[in-house]
Amino acid sequence: MSDIELIAIVERYLNGEMSADERLRFEVLRRENTEVDSTVKEHQEFTNRLKQYGERLEFESLLNAIHDEIDVQTLKDEFVHHPSIIVRLWRNHHSKISMAASIAIFAVLGTLFFTGYLKTQDQQSELVAMRRRVDREVRSNENFRRTTTAMIKDIRDAKKSIDHNKYAGSGFAVSADGYIVTNNHVISGADSVYIQNSAGDEYRVKTVYTDPKYDIAILKIVDRSFTRLSSLPYGFKRTKSDLGEDVYTVGYPGDDFTYVPGNLSAATGFNGDTINYRISIPVNPGNSGGPVLDSKGNVIGIISARASQAEGAAFAIKSKYLQKAINAIPSDSLKSKINLNTRNSIASMTRVQQIKKIQNYIFMVKVYN
Template sequence: MSSELALIKRIEAYLYQEMSDEEMIQFEQERAANPALDSKVVAHLDFLKSLKNYGEVQDLKSSMKNFHQQLDIVALKEELQEKEPAFVIFFRKYKRNLAVAASVAILATLITLISTGQFRKASNSSTYNALKRDMESIKKSQNALIRNINSKSPNKEIAPSQFGGTGFALSSNGYLVTNYHVVQGADSVYIQNNKGESFKVQTIYIDPSYDIAILQIVDPLFESLSPLPYTFKKSSSDLGEDVYTIGYPRDEVVYGKGYLSAQTGFGGDSIAYQVSIPVNPGNSGGPLMDNRGNVIGVISGKQTQVDGAAFAIKSDYLLKAIENIPQDSLKKKLKINSKNSLASFNRTQQIKKMQDYIFMVKVYN
């Protein structure tokens, strides 16, 4: 409890600029390195704004009460009875005061609504949808599109999974990436390649703040892949750039094309891009590629009630998540490919070469 109070005091000293320059720099570095601390700073700032708005409303109420007490009701009544109708004389005499009071009241109300997010709640009826594939829901409500997602490798049979998504290779020796929300709460996870072969995997690292999960194939039947043909882009991509994705919204690989439509994700999320591209439940965890065959993001969700508004975690944050993996937790070295062999191929050829490195992720709870 005392440590929490000390943290709040530090946050307020930071917000009120009561720290020295050196302390400010140190605190900002802590915010950048600790998402939880950054969230607390933002939340406390919103709390202080709410207190300020509340105080303004109380001041308005006090001013209006004082205004009412200063009115000479008896004299006003006598004056109004002798002349024009009461409401006309009252309005003429006090219309300036009433206009000021009404304007202040309206302004205070608007500030309160904006600060508490009421306008956003009313106007932003669309929501963010993670694209994890609910196999049971598909069986019940979309019988025409049912695919039996049983995977049968030559040596074993895997029961139907409860949830599904997409993952793709980070290295040729069995490391893959998907979204954290795809494997969250899983008892066991398998992947299936484009040949129908299934392999058991383990989740070796998660970063919920980036919605990233790193998987490792631990199946004795798995043989290393050929060297990856794609690389991971470290710099930002440009607005309007052509992009495409490959994933498993059903039990066969599906290609979708589009363009980068915004530099930020849902609600201005800076760790994601918005892309105009067709995606469906099951696309979560799939790669977002540019024309040269660079991975620029990881498909994570879409916005409801808005056509073509999908979102992808930027590849830069995927690389940051990989850097944060404790090296002593890796049984094999995870080395990110730096050579791109797709750049000289057309889109159709790129897709053919990519398919061996993209997997259906099957989750069992």
């Protein structure tokens, strides 16, 4: 008996089209032949899934209602200027989008079959094979409706994010496995925080630790698309830096990665504050959280504020307080211990070479409220 013939008999059985005698004989066959019994169960399950096509039509109505709710043209125009959001949505949902298309196609073909549109043996043979494929696909995607609803929520959240994000500051890596430091005031009060590298790749981060006293925040990249960085090229200076030293900072006072040179002008900050250096570097709010490096490429501090009483001056938290903040992080908050790098691979390089080497380790910090 061919598959087509067996399925035709199974359909008569499931549709109640057999006589009492035929039904009795077929049920005996089911008990004696496990392959026939398995085919009946599979076909019954497949038939039930096709009956859910009506539910999918209802779900389509829901999508249409959401479409009417969202100003699609405005959303499109805004997404064009925020490609990182599109990338994030695609990373999270491309498999679900593909699955949605597959289910819709198979459901329509199944409907055509049961309404008698597909009648030739070749067409039925193709549908038998198709039935098996779609059955496997649907079984592996039981959460299709729930995940699609989540996708819709992400689109709404993305729209909300566009309306409420601000480019708050800068940050830089303190370890190769995704721990980032920035200022506490940069991320304070945020609903969510993302960072973006010089290539435009955006990653979601969580706040691991904050120290308002030192104005330090430690973040951890939790985005699945993140790949471990290479070894940090810069080291962290533990000893005191001297007045007059050439220093520089890099960061994101705007959309572009920016370099600003200067020098260390005072060993203390505002009103003799010993936590900060004062540096002769003109900075903007977006520089907050960026590193201050000496001529050898060692991190000596973190930009924290612009000096309002002196034009072209800023304050930088000394690097030893970064170490204190890291030491204060509860061990259960860390996946791995953070050891500040003491090796420096850029000490003998020119300034231009140093900047090229460290650029991939400096991030724009985006805050969403």
